[in-house]
Every structure is written in C-alpha cells, then in structure tokens.
Amino acid sequence: MTQTAATTATTADLTARGQALTVQGLSVHYGGVRAVDDVDLTVPAGQAVGIIGANGAGKTSTLKALMGLVPRRVTGLRLGERDITKVKARDMVRHGVGYVPEGRHVFPGLPVEKNLYLGAYAKPWNQRVRTAADEVYELFPVLGEMRNRLAGALSGGQQQMLAIGRALMSQPSLLLLDEPSMGLSPKLVDEIVQVLQRLSAQGLTILLVEQNAKLTFEVTSSCLVMENGVVAMTGTSEELSHDSRVRQIYLGL
Ligand code: ATP
Numbered sequence: 273m274t275q276t277a278a279t280t281a282t283t284a285d286l287t288a289r290g291q292a293l294t295v296q297g298l299s300v301h302y303g304g305v306r307a308v309d310d311v312d313l314t315v316p317a318g319q320a321v322g323i324i325g326a327n328g329a330g331k332t333s334t335l336k337a338l339m340g341l342v343p344r345r346v347t348g349l350r351l352g353e354r355d356i357t358k359v360k361a362r363d364m365v366r367h368g369v370g371y372v373p374e375g376r377h378v379f380p381g382l383p384v385e386k387n388l389y390l391g392a393y394a395k396p397w398n399q400r401v402r403t404a405a406d407e408v409y410e411l412f413p414v415l416g417e418m419r420n421r422l423a424g425a426l427s428g429g430q431q432q433m434l435a436i437g438r439a440l441m442s443q444p445s446l447l448l449l450d451e452p453s454m455g456l457s458p459k460l461v462d463e464i465v466q467v468l469q470r471l472s473a474q475g476l477t478i479l480l481v482e483q484n485a486k487l488t489f490e491v492t493s494s495c496l497v498m499e500n501g502v503v504a505m506t507g508t509s510e511e512l513s514h515d516s517r518v519r520q521i522y523l524g525l
Contacts, residue, residue: 294350307330311334324522369444390441494507
C-alpha cells in the first residue's frame with residue numbers, strides 16, 4: 273500500500289493549526305451501558321495530554337472510539353483542520369495516528385523485528401522502514417538485542433516497549449497510549465516515563481490514558497479526569513497534582 277500526500281498529516285501540518293486533535297461530543301454505548309457520555313477534548317500539537325480515572329471510568333472506550341474500533345457517536349472529530357469522523361480504523365495510521373492498545377497485543381509467534389515491521393504496514397517497504405526500526409532500537413536498546421527473539425518470550429515490560437515501538441514505526445504525528453504502565457514494576461514504569469518524556473520533548477503529540485496518575489502527571493502538561501463516562505475535571509497536570517480530591521482518590525495521598 274502506498275502513502276499519499278493528500279492523506280498524510282505531518283507534524284508541521286498539525287503544529288501550524290494549533291490543535292492536533294479536537295473531539296466534540298463523543299459518546300459510546302454498549303447496549304444499555306453508557307461507557308462514554310458527551311466527552312469533549314483537545315490535544316494541542318506537540319503536547320502530551322492525559323486521561324486519568326478509575327477502573328471502568330471510560331478511558332479505554334474513549335481511545336477505542338477515537339480510533340473507530342467501537343461504535344460511537346461524535347459531533348466533531350478533527351486532526352488539525354481535517355475532519356476524520358468518517359476515517360476507518362485501518363486508515364487512521366495513514367493519517368498520522370499511532371495506537372498502543374491496552375494489553376500490548378504483540379504477535380507472540382513472530383520475532384521482535386517482524387512485530388516492528390508490521391507497525392509500518394501502511395508504508396511502502398524501503399530503507400525508511402529499517403531506519404524507523406533502528407530508531408526504535410535506539411529508544412529501547414533491549415529490543416535491538418532481542419530482535420530475533422519471539423515476542424512471546426519477552427517479559428511484560430519488554431512487550432510494552434515492543435508495542436510502543438511498533439506504533440512508532442508508522443512515524444505518527446499523534447500517539448495514543450492505553451495504560452502502558454499496566455502490570456509493570458516501578459522500575460519499568462520509570463523507564464516508560466523517561467521514554468514518553470523523550471518522545472514528547474522531540475515534539476510528538478501524545479494522548480495518554482492511565483490509571484497511574486503519578487506517571488501521567490510526570491509525562492503530560494494537562495489532563496482530564498474521567499468518572500462514570502464523563503469528564504469530571506480538567507486542568508494542567510501541575511494543578512491537578514495539587515488538587516486535594518485528586519491527591520486523595522488518584523494518588524492515594
Ligand atoms: P480500565 O482502566 O479498567 O480499562 P476504563 O476506564 O478504560 O477502565 P472502559 O474499559 O472504557 O473503562 O469501560 C467503561 C465501561 O464500559 C465499564 O462499565 C465497562 O464495564 C463497560 N464496557 C467496556 N467494554 C465493554 C463491552 N465490550 N461490552 C459491554 N460493556 C463494556
């Protein structure tokens with residue numbers, strides 16, 4: 273498959289327009305269950321925004337709905353100025369959106385390197401794909417060391433790195449991450465924080481969904497707090513990290 277200039281958003285393209293992602297009136301229902309109810313959010317180009325919330329708050333459903341992976345209702349959905357309400361999930365990557373799903377979903381029977389190459393499926397196969405893999409190995413040296421190892425033989429932390437690396441292979445302008453800290457040791461969580469900070473400093477726009485509020489505040493500049501499918505609070509990460517209710521409920525302080 274080939275990539276066309278008409279459908280590919282570049283970072284410069286998005287930065288020039290201010291907002292990388294604009295979402296208005298997003299709702300998700302599973303039968304009678306209201307998982308997400310009329311959520312608005314914006315992610316400024318080049319910034320990292322977080323969505324925190326407890327189990328079942330609607331965070332994963334929000335990301336899946338943005339990707340078009342679950343049925344949704346949405347009033348407005350734009351990447352930069354481009355209306356993407358009709359873009360199918362499989363085409364989101366061509367619009368510059370990378371997605372790291374909850375639970376990693378690496379291909380266990382394939383080697384690490386093949387998993388990475390699958391992340392570049394929307395690119396024509398050429399030297400740029402190898403260069404993208406080298407960039408992932410630079411970010412996660414352990415993946416370079418294990419490039420011929422089956423993904424199923426990696427630890428949970430290594431699989432998380434692989435899932436992030438695979439999403440980076442398409443050289444996205446916007447990266448959506450769903451609970452990258454899930455099941456990881458504190459040391460590995462710190463490693464993920466450092467990588468996300470580094471990607472953010474390089475100008476990648478990030479939307480991070482997490483139960484781990486501490487990690488989220490370390491990576492993002494602003495956050496939404498979701499409760500029962502709605503946005504209960506918004507603010508800068510600095511403000512929210514000092515809010516007494518957030519400290520009590522989400523930081524356990
Ligand atoms: P977690 O941190 O546990 O992933 P979350 O904040 O991401 O939680 P969601 O997974 O989006 O929350 O779930 C929101 C609500 O939707 C919950 O009540 C959940 O039980 C429900 N839900 C999620 N997926 C489905 C589904 N496929 N069918 C029915 N209900 C669902």
